[in-house]
Amino acid sequence: MRFLLRRLGFYLIALLVAVTINFLIPRMMAGDPVQIMFARFQGRLSPESMESLYQTFGFVRGPLHEQYAAYMSSLLQGNLGISVAFFPVPVAQVIGSALAWTLRLVGLATIISFTGGTLLGVIAAWRRGGFVDTIVLPITGILNSFPYFWLAMLALYIFALHLGWFPLGQAADTDLIQDWSDPVYVMSVIQHMLLPAITIVVTSVGGWLLGMRNNMIGVLAEDYITLAQAKGLPDTRVMLTYAARNAILPSLTGFAMSLGFVLGGALLTEIVFSYPGMGFTLLNAVNTRDYPLMQGIFLIITVAVLVANLIADMAYVMLDPRAR
Amino acid sequence: MERTETTKSTSPAIPLQSRPINLPGRILGAIFPAWLRGILRNRKAALGVSILTAFVLIGIFAPVIAPVNPTRMIGRPHEAPSAEHLLGTTRQGQDVFAQIVHGTRTSLTVGFLTGTVVMVIAIVMGLTAGYLGGWVDEVLSLITNVALIIPSLPLIIVVSRWIERPGPETIVLVLSLVSWAYGARVLRSQTLVLRNADFVAAARVVGEPAWRIILFEILPNMTSLVVSSWIGAVLYAVLTQAALEFIGLGNPNMVTWGTILFWAQNNAALLTNAWWTFIPPGVCIALVGFSLTLINYGIDEITNPRLRTEAGLSPTPVKKRKAARRTEERLSA
Numbered sequence A: 001m002r003f004l005l006r007r008l009g010f011y012l013i014a015l016l017v018a019v020t021i022n023f024l025i026p027r028m029m030a031g032d033p034v035q036i037m038f039a040r041f042q043g044r045l046s047p048e049s050m051e052s053l054y055q056t057f058g059f060v061r062g063p064l065h066e067q068y069a070a071y072m073s074s075l076l077q078g079n080l081g082i083s084v085a086f087f088p089v090p091v092a093q094v095i096g097s098a099l100a101w102t103l104r105l106v107g108l109a110t111i112i113s114f115t116g117g118t119l120l121g122v123i124a125a126w127r128r129g130g131f132v133d134t135i136v137l138p139i140t141g142i143l144n145s146f147p148y149f150w151l152a153m154l155a156l157y158i159f160a161l162h163l164g165w166f167p168l169g170q171a172a173d174t175d176l177i178q179d180w181s182d183p184v185y186v187m188s189v190i191q192h193m194l195l196p197a198i199t200i201v202v203t204s205v206g207g208w209l210l211g212m213r214n215n216m217i218g219v220l221a222e223d224y225i226t227l228a229q230a231k232g233l234p235d236t237r238v239m240l241t242y243a244a245r246n247a248i249l250p251s252l253t254g255f256a257m258s259l260g261f262v263l264g265g266a267l268l269t270e271i272v273f274s275y276p277g278m279g280f281t282l283l284n285a286v287n288t289r290d291y292p293l294m295q296g297i298f299l300i301i302t303v304a305v306l307v308a309n310l311i312a313d314m315a316y317v318m319l320d321p322r323a324r
Numbered sequence B: 001m002e003r004t005e006t007t008k009s010t011s012p013a014i015p016l017q018s019r020p021i022n023l024p025g026r027i028l029g030a031i032f033p034a035w036l037r038g039i040l041r042n043r044k045a046a047l048g049v050s051i052l053t054a055f056v057l058i059g060i061f062a063p064v065i066a067p068v069n070p071t072r073m074i075g076r077p078h079e080a081p082s083a084e085h086l087l088g089t090t091r092q093g094q095d096v097f098a099q100i101v102h103g104t105r106t107s108l109t110v111g112f113l114t115g116t117v118v119m120v121i122a123i124v125m126g127l128t129a130g131y132l133g134g135w136v137d138e139v140l141s142l143i144t145n146v147a148l149i150i151p152s153l154p155l156i157i158v159v160s161r162w163i164e165r166p167g168p169e170t171i172v173l174v175l176s177l178v179s180w181a182y183g184a185r186v187l188r189s190q191t192l193v194l195r196n197a198d199f200v201a202a203a204r205v206v207g208e209p210a211w212r213i214i215l216f217e218i219l220p221n222m223t224s225l226v227v228s229s230w231i232g233a234v235l236y237a238v239l240t241q242a243a244l245e246f247i248g249l250g251n252p253n254m255v256t257w258g259t260i261l262f263w264a265q266n267n268a269a270l271l272t273n274a275w276w277t278f279i280p281p282g283v284c285i286a287l288v289g290f291s292l293t294l295i296n297y298g299i300d301e302i303t304n305p306r307l308r309t310e311a312g313l314s315p316t317p318v319k320k321r322k323a324a325r326r327t328e329e330r331l332s333a
Helices: A002-028 A033-041 A047-056 A064-076 A091-126 A131-144 A148-162 A183-220 A223-230 A235-273 A278-287 A291-319 B002-013 B023-031 B034-041 B043-060 B096-132 B134-149 B152-163 B168-178 B181-194 B198-206 B210-246 B257-266 B275-303 B318-332
Strands: none
Touching: A002 A033, A002 A064, A002 A291, A002 B134, A002 B152, A033 A047, A033 A291, A047 A064, A091 A131, A091 A183, A091 A235, A091 A278, A091 A291, A131 A183, A131 B275, A148 A183, A148 A235, A148 B210, A148 B257, A148 B275, A183 A235, A223 A235, A235 A278, A235 A291, A235 B152, A278 A291, A278 B152, A291 B134, A291 B152, B034 B043, B034 B275, B043 B096, B043 B275, B096 B134, B096 B168, B096 B181, B096 B210, B096 B257, B096 B275, B134 B181, B152 B168, B152 B210, B168 B210, B181 B210, B198 B210, B210 B257, B210 B275, B257 B275
16 A cells, blocks of 8 residues: 555656646747647637636736646646637547547557556567567567558558558548447448457567566576476466466556556557547647647646556555565 | 797797798787678678668768758759659759768768767666666666656657757757666666676675776676677667657758658659659668668677578477478378
8 A cells, every 4th residue: 555655656656747837848849838829829719718728728917826826727627729620619628539549449459458568578578489489479569660650651662552441541441430339430430440459469569478488487497496396386377377477567557657658659550541549649739839739748747647547556565465 | 849949949039120020920910800700700780781881881971972052052943863864853953962971971970970979878878777786776766767767759859849940959858868668677687697797706705896896897798788789779879869850840941861751751853753862861861771670680699699591400400300301201101
């Protein structure tokens, strides 16, 4: 419990830092942040609405700490401002729908990649010099050195454009209405999710494989493994419940740490596949200079990563009695 | 004892000029110091170093290899590869081969520069935290962990957009400030191990100041870790730079591998089948990435013999297990 509370405290500090960065970025840049940020709202909003928008981002008259307080209080009310690109939809609402798509895609791909990679790593360490160790491992290593977005581009070019196996982008057929009870729509969503998910899995599985393999090799040298084997326990039992369970702990911490990385990488996948998640929305925001939306997306991705880390910590406590 | 005496007595007898000086060996020794020869003896690392060296040479001699101006229109738009234009032309009629060759320079410079700045920050943060311990460690570790957990790519994208001055310098600056944390963490844990070593204790007793112990006692003893973290940082920088330029946060008027991909995407190269505009830059980035990965695998294997893929070192080698199973079957039969 103490461990979890400590972690919770750490995540709160991290969140505070992220919020502060968000607050400081516009103020540290050359030029007038108010002008840069709100120029595109001019003429589209009434003076009163403009005034409340300034308030939202803490551009109030007064010293920095008062501005900070104003910014924090509007954040605590869940107010992230208004989007330029999707005017006049509030940023929070734009992000809400985008986040759902990203979580579906990235969540699925990450779980497949983590379990698959970890299992392969167990096998690679158990059978040194075997198929996984000498063939699969180097291949994933090579794939890992390719730029993520470029592999996605290539996959799109070959499998969607030339072979026609997958749709060319988007999250579902554009002429279908979003209706989760309609099997046609759900099928279309799954179809559209496959290729981006595969590219994420293929490029990220190698990291899990290598990490788990190296942990396993360390654990396999321990005396209790020899003892378990000497007792005549079946191989699978020694491999999974004796070795893998202990070897997975560092991988799990790595899992938490990599979530930010995965989310970041997925931003690029989404951009290539025009998948309407956080990444694609962020690109839109960058291209249209939608500063409120950009800031909001950064903040929400950070929150998502912190929450995912907290969940990973809980899993850690469950797996490792020493952490309790 | 006997031996030294013989050399002593014989050496004046040999005239100075005819003394066998192993000149080629000496030159080789100067070019390839012992540590490099050690790395090159590892097959993976040797392959990585060769690929990387090839790209560095391409970058240095870019104007010689491809004298064509990479930004000038020298042909029709989207010409397929031919003898005249080895890798065809872009939508703007620029020579793709020239762009690739000239792009090597910027892409590698940004990669290595960023990697180096990242390592300097990581060394300062990691070693200071690890060696000094106490509240300094608490504070520095907190900063490091926070920097580690905040998702970097969105932050980099947001900051780059605000800076409004796209270009390699901005990318180096932003990438360095955001991506040092991983290295710092790795180096800190290694420092924690080394600070209790006898030679560090000895240096402390002699009265060496902390910064001297950190820089001259501890740092040289984790060279392989520093080098592999540095290579990792360079790899990350090369890939992230390409990604940033690809989504339009670089300077689109400069020729780098990332901007070639940016223009390819913007000119719908995928849909018009102009594969020569987006395959080569990706392959180049991948080759550089692959070479760096190989070097790191090599260093890993050299410094951690346990990881070598050799059946003999495995706790339960496949061959032995198979043989055991066979004898077991024979016995039971």
